[in-house]
Amino acid sequence: MRGVYLMGGYPDEKKFREACDCAVSSGFDFIEIGIPFNDPLADGPVITAAAYASLAGGATPESIVTGIETLRGTAGLYVMTYSNIIYGYGPGRFSERLSGVINGVILADLPNRMSGVLRGMGLEIPIVPFATLETRPSDLDAINKSASDIVYFVGLRGITGADARIFTDELIGKVDMIKKGSDKKIILGFGIKTGEDASRALEICDGFVVGTEAVRRQGDASRLGDYLSSLVS
Amino acid sequence: MRNDSGFYGEFGGQFVPETLIPALDRLEESFREFCADRKSLAELKELFEKYAGRPTPVYHAKNISKKYGMNIYLKREDLLHTGAHKINNTIGQALLARRMGKKRIIAETGAGQHGVASATAAASLGFACTVYMGKTDADRQLLNVKKMKFLGSEVNIVDSGMGTLKDAVSAALKDWVASFNTTHYLIGSAVGPHPFPEIVAYFQSVIGTESRAQFGEMGMPPDVVVACVGGGSNAIGIFQGFLDSDARIIGVEAGGRSLNSGDNSATLSLGRKGVFQGSLSYLLENGSLQVEEVHSVSAGLDYPGVGPQHSYLKDSGRVEYRYAFDAQALAACRELTRMEGIIPALESSHALAYVFENSGEFAGKNVLVNLSGRGDKDFEIIDRHLLEDK
Ligand SMILES: Cc1ncc(COP(=O)(O)O)c(C=O)c1O
Numbered sequence: 146m147r148g149v150y151l152m153g154g155y156p157d158e159k160k161f162r163e164a165c166d167c168a169v170s171s172g173f174d175f176i177e178i179g180i181p182f183n184d185p186l187a188d189g190p191v192i193t194a195a196a197y198a199s200l201a202g203g204a205t206p207e208s209i210v211t212g213i214e215t216l217r218g219t220a221g222l223y224v225m226t227y228s229n230i231i232y233g234y235g236p237g238r239f240s241e242r243l244s245g246v247i248n249g250v251i252l253a254d255l256p257n258r259m260s261g262v263l264r265g266m267g268l269e270i271p272i273v274p275f276a277t278l279e280t281r282p283s284d285l286d287a288i289n290k291s292a293s294d295i296v297y298f299v300g301l302r303g304i305t306g307a308d309a310r311i312f313t314d315e316l317i318g319k320v321d322m323i324k325k326g327s328d329k330k331i332i333l334g335f336g337i338k339t340g341e342d343a344s345r346a347l348e349i350c351d352g353f354v355v356g357t358e359a360v361r362r363q364g365d366a367s368r369l370g371d372y373l374s375s376l377v378s
Numbered sequence: 379m380r381n382d383s384g385f386y387g388e389f390g391g392q393f394v395p396e397t398l399i400p401a402l403d404r405l406e407e408s409f410r411e412f413c414a415d416r417k418s419l420a421e422l423k424e425l426f427e428k429y430a431g432r433p434t435p436v437y438h439a440k441n442i443s444k445k446y447g448m449n450i451y452l453k454r455e456d457l458l459h460t461g462a463h464k465i466n467n468t469i470g471q472a473l474l475a476r477r478m479g480k481k482r483i484i485a486e487t488g489a490g491q492h493g494v495a496s497a498t499a500a501a502s503l504g505f506a507c508t509v510y511m512g513k514t515d516a517d518r519q520l521l522n523v524k525k526m527k528f529l530g531s532e533v534n535i536v537d538s539g540m541g542t543l544k545d546a547v548s549a550a551l552k553d554w555v556a557s558f559n560t561t562h563y564l565i566g567s568a569v570g571p572h573p574f575p576e577i578v579a580y581f582q583s584v585i586g587t588e589s590r591a592q593f594g595e596m597g598m599p600p601d602v603v604v605a606c607v608g609g610g611s612n613a614i615g616i617f618q619g620f621l622d623s624d625a626r627i628i629g630v631e632a633g634g635r636s637l638n639s640g641d642n643s644a645t646l647s648l649g650r651k652g653v654f655q656g657s658l659s660y661l662l663e664n665g666s667l668q669v670e671e672v673h674s675v676s677a678g679l680d681y682p683g684v685g686p687q688h689s690y691l692k693d694s695g696r697v698e699y700r701y702a703f704d705a706q707a708l709a710a711c712r713e714l715t716r717m718e719g720i721i722p723a724l725e726s727s728h729a730l731a732y733v734f735e736n737s738g739e740f741a742g743k744n745v746l747v748n749l750s751g752r753g754d755k756d757f758e759i760i761d762r763h764l765l766e767d768k
Contacts, residue, residue: 183668205666228653233667256396275396303556
């Protein structure tokens with residue numbers, strides 16, 4: 146499974162839509178759509194700048210949710226954002242709008258043990274659980290309890306866009322542990338940059354998602370298309 | 379107040395990336411061990427007394443008391459080493475960091491007081507230290523930037539957002555997500571994910587415990603306890619000594635230039651509930667759920683969030699939260715200086731301002747104000763504003 150993270154409303158609504166179409170025509174299976182939040186504590190400078198630009202262009206959670214509805218059926222869809230957006234929008238209202246449209250929500254500041262808080266407030270869309278280099282055997286239970294069919298593996302210690310070697314023995318060992326303890330599909334996020342990374346990820350895990358390097362090119366559909374195609378070979 | 383998953387009522391929790399969860403668990407475990415370890419507590423006490431200068435006195439400020447028709451008592455945290463209550467927490471957390479075997483400390487700072495206190499604890503206990511500080515704050519608290527560097531800390535100026543405390547906390551959290559194996563995040567207020575609010579409140583509770591005992595010796599309880607609230611550490615510190623008493627308890631936030639959004643940092647008076655920098659609490663946000671860019675003349679109060687314990691105490695009704703405007707705080711700062719010969723920090727001046735401005739409510743009462751810090755660091759701002767006033 147190949148996935149791409151794109152910032153909703155960036156650089157504007159039309160170009161965001163073109164970027165989504167481009168992801169689909171490049172052979173990607175799913176799109177993670179960012180709803181911008183202006184305190185993105187898991188994001189590096191590229192995605193942070195895109196979030197700020199999207200907001201400066203007038204994007205709101207409402208406008209992005211509306212945009213997502215029009216993407217229904219084009220690809221697998223996930224929303225990736227921060228807890229405050231879902232909390233403030235209203236977990237129930239968010240579910241009413243996007244149940245059946247998106248496959249899940251990925252909340253960068255909602256660790257697995259806190260997911261019950263938003264579920265308790267009426268979030269009916271599956272919350273994608275995380276695995277990390279720190280995941281302990283005792284954490285598998287929380288991962289398995291999730292209604293999501295994927296687990297998002299944060300491949301490095303750091304924020305999005307960080308420069309780090311990701312395919313370490315440590316990572317391979319952790320992925321192995323999770324495979325043995327869970328039947329969710331493991332999607333590797335954070336740190337995928339090149340076609341080689343993408344192929345490696347597909348060997349080791351069930352899929353990957355590319356973020357920073359796609360967002361960097363999000364304003365120009367033809368550059369984005371070339372780049373995404375280079376990850377599908 | 380707190381349940382097992384780190385919530386105070388509906389407030390608190392651990393809203394941080396999954397990667398940090400084991401580090402938070404380790405921190406909590408270490409904190410529980412610390413609290414149960416007599417040797418550690420003895421060391422903390424020793425450092426509080428011989429290094430930081432505890433206990434701090436409660437001073438009956440007779441001149442302002444007379445002018446305002448009440449008895450005003452000042453808890454003199456301004457007399458502590460480095461000039462503010464922040465040192466209580468940095469010594470405590472530095473001992474925790476040592477217990478966990480960390481080699482490096484990172485901290486955020488607004489006014490620079492917590493940065494200086496962190497740099498001080500790091501120098502004395504032998505840690506490398508990096509302090510994150512917003513650019514706006516670094517410009518307005520230049521003396522503290524110089525002090526941190528002189529103490530041997532690295533100061534990383536954060537140029538994103540408004541360049542204030544919020545941006546510094548974000549930058550510190552981003553550092554920590556990559557560095558937690560070797561680094562302790564020495565958070566400076568009663569904010570962030572569990573167990574930080576509890577840890578900070580614990581180390582600051584010495585303010586309240588001492589005050590309660592000091593009033594006990596005087597043979598009378600305070601009728602009113604007042605403290606300024608930025609993230610809420612000095613306030614929760616003193617409040618804890620009186621939550622189970624009959625005292626009226628008041629937290630004072632920054633009313634800034636006005637009550638218009640963006641002009642103040644009065645989170646508890648004007649905010650909504652939201653999830654910000656690790657916890658669910660009151661938050662100043664706009665209609666699109668984005669964190670508001672806020673303002674206060676005092677860098678230490680210039681923060682759109684607030685610690686979860688205060689949100690809980692607000693909703694439970696035990697504590698009242700009010701605000702004082704920039705100009706009122708500046709006037710109170712001058713008043714205390716001229717009448718008592720004590721130059722208070724602009725943060726603490728907000729607590730004083732509320733008392734002075736509303737003296738009618740407190741006629742004849744014993745009012746305890748937490749003088750959380752001294753105003754040396756604010757001198758350029760004080761100078762500029764008081765000159766402008768003339
Ligand atoms: C003297 C003083 N008082 C109060 C504060 C506000 O912080 P808190 O609300 O955590 O006490 C600061 C913060 O920098 C400070 O320096």
